Amino acid sequence: MKQQRRQTVRRRNILQATAGAIFVGALGVSTTFAGVATASSGDPRYVITANQNAKPRIERAGFDVSHGLADDTVLIVVGSEEDQAELERIPGVQHVTRDIEFKLDEVLVDDSAMDKSAGLHPEGAETPEYWDFQWEKRRINVREAHEIATGAGTTIAIVDTGIQPDHPDLGNLNETDSIAIIEGERIEAGEPIDVGPFSHGTMVAGIAAAQGEGILGTAPDAELVSIRVFSEEGFATGVDVLLALEYAAEIGADAVNLSLGTVPLPPEANAAGLRAARERVANQVVRDGTVITASAGNGNANLQHGGWFRFYSSLAGTIAASATGADDLLTFYSDYGTNVIDVAAPGGGMADAVKSYCGILEYFFEDRIAEPGEQTQVCFAYPDAVFPIPVPPDYPGAECFHCTTSDYPFPLNAILSTTYNPFTGEYGYEWQGGTSFAAPHVAGLVALVRELDPTMNPRRVASAIQQGAEGSAGRSDPEVGAGRINALSTVQRVKG
Structure with a gap:
């Protein structure tokens, strides 16, 4: 592992471009259900679940099977609108369902708030030593765990918006194996470029495996592979994610991370065929x-x-992570549910939205981080939203709340990770929050476990991580599952 060293970095703060909303970026990279997907020809793309004898019958019927997954029990076929009924009649076919499409959410930006915050943190401003800001890594005892394992010899695949090459903390990115899968097609020869807003995939990668130049990842000696599933226009399909999972297994990745964060989808988007296809591939x-x-x-x-x-x-066999905050409680935005959440991991923020943003006015308008215990206020344009939008007090319609800053005032309760600014070409580090940034902590922990026991199967890996977690009386707590992960406890158990 590279020795951690003191450094200064350029402070390109994307928060200025989001009306000072520390969590808007995380919400902005959630995805919404955009409807059914089509192939580049405009024809429907069908996801077929079938028995293993159906593929040759489908091909004899004149259809081209572009992909066969899960031992050819999940088949991808492009056809016309009239072909669905014919496909359903072929012996061995169980379900024929249209592929679905997702789109990256737009980020709500308020121009007046941007104008008022602009210039307070100019290009070139220096930041303190970054380990001091990584409360989340200290909370899960990462550096102590690294005395036992660092992820050496393992691979973490990141299915996301891409991972920007050449970041000084991501020298462990394998560009050769990195690909994009767009509209059912692989783009070969290495395609890690991050196309997402707020460098989402790059931030996720840093949390999992940053090498300690500016920040420390959970598994700094693991290899990273980027599997980009979003187009430059911000669209991805269900088939692309299934193919990404297959590719991760094909290259022998120890962990594949899905920080794609769809908003809760209605039951009709969980059609039997799509659900069966996801389960079979997973x-x-x-x-x-x-x-x-x-x-x-x-x-x-x-x-x-x-x-x-x-x-x-919701995929079977997946380790689903909810998000805890700097107060070690479930965050105000995280989803939850008995028998859905397996573990929790730090995602940024706190249990209360006002506490999470307390200190934001001092940060943007006084160019300082508030002291713990300060009396101040937070103003929101949309206080009832899951991610309320912070605005200046004089913003029309703003609703303000008095607050006392905690030991982690804004933005220190967020997660600091690696970013890239496509407009300036600069690499840096930024604060963000969301369950997107909880999951890669778990992916990094998988790498630590696999370094110690490369033969451990996924279910045993999941069990080891759950056994090492803390803060839950059992494994079915609706908020944190088996508990918030603890890297040191986990690797100690595995090492024996």
């Missing part, structure tokens, strides 16, 4: 030895009731 990936980690989502929703579900954290 089960095959797990049987092949790859551990799947996924974010629970940022909707403050109870996923146990009402038929609502998350597209990725």
Whole structure:
């Protein structure tokens, strides 16, 4: 592991571009259900679940099977609108369902708030030593765990918006194996470029495996592989994610992380065929030895009731992570649900939104971080939203709340990770929050476990992480599952 060293970095603070909303970025990289997907030809793309004898029958019927997953029990076919009924009649076919499409959420930006915060943190301003800001790594005892394991010899695949190459903390990115999967097609020859807002995939990668130049990842000696599933226009499909999971298993990744954070989807988006296809592919990936980690989502929703579900954290065999904050409680935005959440991990913020943002006015308008115990206020434009939007006190319609800053005032209760500014070409570090940033802590912990025991199967890995977690009386707490992860306790148990 590279020795951690003191450094200064350029402070390009994306928070200025989001009306000072520390969590807007995390919400902005959630995805919404955009409807059914089509192939580049405009024809429907069908997801077929079938028995293993169906593929040759489908091909004899004149259809081109572009992909066969899970031992050819999940098949991808492009056809016309009229072909669905014919496909359903073929012996061995169980379900024929249209592929679905997701889109990155737009980020709500307020120009007047941007104008008022602009210039307070100019380009070139220096920041303190970054380990001091990594409360979350101290909370889960990462540096102590690194005396036992650092992730050496393991691979973490990140299914996301890409990982920007050449960041000084991400020299462990394997560009050769990194690919993009767009509209059912692999883009070969290395395609890690981050196309997402707020460098989402790059931030996720840093949390999992930053090498200690500016920040320390959970598994700094693991290899990173980027599997980009979002187009430059911000669209991804269910098939692309299934193919990404298959690719992660194909390259022998120890963990594949899905911090894609769909908003809670209605039951009709969980059609039987799509649900069966997801389960079959996930089960095959797990049987092949790859551990799947996924974010629970940022909707403050109870996923146990009402038929609502998350597209990725609901997969069988997946370690689904909710988010805890600097107060070690479930954050105000995290989804939860009995038998849905497996473990919790730090995601940034606190249990209360006002506490999470307390100190934001001092940060932006006085160019300082508030002292713990200061009396101040937080003003929101949309106080009832899951992620309320902080605004200046004189913003029209603003609702303000008095608060006392905690030991972690804004932005110190967020997660600091690696970023890239495509407009300036600069690499840096930024604060963000969301369950997207909880899941890669778990992916990094998988790498630590696998370094110690490369033969441990995914279910045993998950069990070891759950046994090492803390703060829960059992494994079915609706908020934190088996508890908030503890890297040191986990690796000590595995080492024996």
